[in-house]
Amino acid sequence: MNVFFDALPEFLGALGATAMTGLGALIARKLRGTRSALMPPAAPAVDLSKPTARRFTLLETTHISGKTVQITTTRPAGTVITYRFDDRTERFELTDIPLHDGTFAAEPVGRYR
Structure with missing residues (x-):
């Protein structure tokens, strides 16, 4: 012990x-x-209550000058928007796919070739 x-x-x-x-x-x-x-x-805190503006490039769409059409919106991906050209309108679906120029892709909906 x-x-x-x-x-x-x-x-x-x-x-x-x-x-x-x-x-x-x-x-x-x-x-x-x-x-x-x-x-x-x-993970960094993301405030989802405030919408953030994102820039989208409308695919397969150009101005008369030859530049691509870009829009800025706060709508989320998956939203279908209507864009009015001179004499016609066309629908685009907003996506989360980033492009090389920092914008996101907006794909045409219901366009047939």
């Missing part, structure tokens, strides 16, 4: 040193503001 009582101060000293090292590392990490490698970064 004396062996256990003789080793108790050394065990408690080692336990206390380990606890102090862990506490010091935790405080240092909090002060630096970094996260542990095991914890993934939090």
Whole structure:
């Protein structure tokens, strides 16, 4: 029984040193503001209550000048819009497909060739 009582101060000293090292590392990490490698970064908060304007390119449609037609709208993807040309109207479906110029695609609906 004396062996256990003789080793108790050394065990408690080692336990206390380990606890102090862990506490010091935790405080240092909090002060630096970094996260542990095991914890993934939090996703940025997106406020869905406010609509955001996005620019869409109407595919297969050009102005008389030859430039592509682009519109800006706050409507979500999947919405079908009507675009009026000089003498006719055409329907386009807004998509989430990004194009090379930073706009999104708006595909013609019901167009037959």
